[in-house]
Each structure stands twice: as C-alpha cells, then as structure tokens.
Amino acid sequence: MTEEKEVATEANGQENNENGKNEDTSDLENAIIRQVEYYFGDLNLPRDKFLREQVQLDDGWVPLDILLKFNRLAKLTTDQEVIVNALNKSTSGLLEVSDDNKKVRRNPELPVPEMNEERRKELTARTVYAKGFPKDSLLDDILVYFKQFEEVENIIMRRYLDKQSKKKLFKGSVFATFKTKDQAVKFMENKGLKYNDTELLLLWQENYLQQKQEEYAALKDKKNKKSQKKEENEEKEEFKLPSGTVLFFNEGSDNLTREKIKEAITELGAEVAYIDFKQGDTQGWVRLSKENAAKEVAAKLTDGKIKIDDKEIEFKLLEGDEETVYLQKTVEEMAKRRKNMKNFKNNKGGHNRGKNFKGKGKKRRQDDHDEAPRNKVKADS
Numbered sequence: 001m002t003e004e005k006e007v008a009t010e011a012n013g014q015e016n017n018e019n020g021k022n023e024d025t026s027d028l029e030n031a032i033i034r035q036v037e038y039y040f041g042d043l044n045l046p047r048d049k050f051l052r053e054q055v056q057l058d059d060g061w062v063p064l065d066i067l068l069k070f071n072r073l074a075k076l077t078t079d080q081e082v083i084v085n086a087l088n089k090s091t092s093g094l095l096e097v098s099d100d101n102k103k104v105r106r107n108p109e110l111p112v113p114e115m116n117e118e119r120r121k122e123l124t125a126r127t128v129y130a131k132g133f134p135k136d137s138l139l140d141d142i143l144v145y146f147k148q149f150e151e152v153e154n155i156i157m158r159r160y161l162d163k164q165s166k167k168k169l170f171k172g173s174v175f176a177t178f179k180t181k182d183q184a185v186k187f188m189e190n191k192g193l194k195y196n197d198t199e200l201l202l203l204w205q206e207n208y209l210q211q212k213q214e215e216y217a218a219l220k221d222k223k224n225k226k227s228q229k230k231e232e233n234e235e236k237e238e239f240k241l242p243s244g245t246v247l248f249f250n251e252g253s254d255n256l257t258r259e260k261i262k263e264a265i266t267e268l269g270a271e272v273a274y275i276d277f278k279q280g281d282t283q284g285w286v287r288l289s290k291e292n293a294a295k296e297v298a299a300k301l302t303d304g305k306i307k308i309d310d311k312e313i314e315f316k317l318l319e320g321d322e323e324t325v326y327l328q329k330t331v332e333e334m335a336k337r338r339k340n341m342k343n344f345k346n347n348k349g350g351h352n353r354g355k356n357f358k359g360k361g362k363k364r365r366q367d368d369h370d371e372a373p374r375n376k377v378k379a380d381s
Helices: 027-039 049-054 071-076 080-089 115-127 141-146 181-188 205-237 258-266 293-300 322-345 361-371
Strands: 008-009 095-097 101-105 126-133 152-161 169-176 200-206 246-249 272-276 284-288 303-308 311-317
Touching: 027 071, 027 080, 049 284, 080 095, 115 126, 115 205, 126 181, 126 205, 126 284, 141 152, 152 284, 169 181, 181 200, 246 322, 258 272, 258 284, 258 361, 284 293
Parallel strands: none
Antiparallel strands: 008 152, 095 101, 126 169, 126 200, 152 169, 246 284, 246 311, 272 284, 303 311
C-alpha cells in the first residue's frame, strides 16, 4: 500500500450534474467517484509524487490495480468492475476510463494547474481552519458534517505523532478548502457553529498559520532567555567568591606597582587572588583567595598600615554592603570576560589566518586581554 494522507474531496451533497454526480448513483458509487476524482484533482495531483510518476508512464493512464494501492479507495471496494461502473456515471468530465476498462486518466483537455506561489496563495485564501471535532472522529464523519455547506473541495485532518504509541492521532482540527473564496467567506460568517454540542473555533488558514508562527517565535525567545539566564546563573555560581577577602587602599604613589603590593601582602601570610590597581592610580583593591583572609591580614597591621618601599600605606577591610557590592561587580566582570573569550574562540576570524599572518597572533591575544576591565588584573600575571 502506498502512504496516503487522510484527505478527501467533498461536494455539497446535492447529486446533480454540476458536481459530477448522477441521481442514479448509489452512496458507494458516489464515494468512489469522489475519491478517484480527488486523486486526479487540482489539489492532490500536483503534490502527489507517486501518482505524478504513474501518469508519466502511459500517456496519463493509470491501471486500476495501481489505484487500489491507495487505502481509502481499497476500503470502499477492490472490485474493479464496480469502480469502472461508478466512474462511468460521473458527469464532471474530469476522468476518462480506457476502452478495456482497466485504466483511468485525467482528461487531457484539463491541464493540471502549476503549484507555484500564486497558486498556493489562492488556495490559502479559500481554506479555513476549524477546531472542535472529537479526537476519535473519522474522515467520513467530518465529510458528512461538511455536506450541509456549499461545496468543499478538500478536507485535511490535522494529525500529530504520539510518542508512546508511535501512531499519528487526530488533533481535533481540520483544514477545509472550499471551491471558491465566496463559499469560504459564507462559511466563516456562521456564528456559533457547532459539531454535536461543541462550538467550533473558526479561523482563516492564513490567520491560523500566522498565529502559530508568532506563538513558536515567542516560545523560542522564551527558551533562549531561559537558557541564557541559566547559563548566566551557572557562571555566577562558578565565580562565587569567598567573603572577608577584600582590602582597599587610597594612598598610591608613582612608584607603587602590583608586584610590590603582592610581595608585601604575601609576607603577611596571605595568598593574593587579584589586585585591582594600575601604576599611577591613587587607589586600589586587593582580593585574597581564602575566606576571611583579609580579616586576618587586617588584624596583623599596626594602625592598619603596611610599609611598601619607604611609604606606609593604609589598608581598609571592606565589610558589609561595601564588600557585597564589590564582589558582585567582580563576579559580573569575570563572567563578562569569560563570555568575551568564548566569543573570540568561536569567531571564525580567529582561525585559519593563513601563512601571511606573521607574528600577529601574540599581539592580538594581548590586545584582547587589554580590552578586559583593567581593574581585574591577576596578581601573578
């Protein structure tokens, strides 16, 4: 059996020549006519790859035993004589039956419309979205329901793949394409339209698709923001710094350097993590590695001062809100620097510079380092 979407054509239910039906046809024959004309119709044939291949083989003729590979026709009947008798009663002029009654083709005088962008827009303009059908509905049930309205050219039952059962299940909504835009407009004008006791939600297909695109975009944006926030929180957690570790000074000199500050603090038994200071500045911060290490250093100082070269510099322990604000700012800058480094590594321009890029790699790395906040300089760098 070939794979067949559960779609079908349906006229307005009046058995007349305008719909290609005859008053003498039975319900089964009407169903056969409807189904085979759907296969060769303007909506299905342009997009049915299997059937398009078949019509290329023999001047458009398709053997009945090939058509019986389609599930919906085979469910109606597998008797080729019954199919031929039904198709011969069609008055639409869409189909021809071969002289030997073994083949069917679309009337060569009715060319298949090209499925281009203009055609897609035209179809969308007369297609509606209807939701509110029971999840266990059959296509035949929905076809019967739409018989009360003016001519519906095509019904598509919308399905989804159930992960547990691995089966495609009905969503409870359909796309219904009407023969004309006016007929679709008339259908949409029905207020409070119900299927059994459930009121149907009606939208133009174009509006429905636009709505879904906006929902998907909003969901994607929400996921991206959530992922970004999670990443930021993880980075902040990674950069979580111990408290009681920051000393502040504001009596710098032209000769004072990070190396001299580090040496003086190390002699007091503390391990330096970072020194926020640049030669020539009048103030700076020293952040130590271990919890409460700055408190221990401060307790060892006389009048809170450390002699560096020939000058005594006063150091103040940051506590309370002052320390909290400083450490939060430090974490944010560390996370920002990490992000910049990731972006640099992921930048394609940072790779494959070529053999003519002589001696520039080291300079570029130094430039990137200099672009980071200068008050976050590693003490031993």
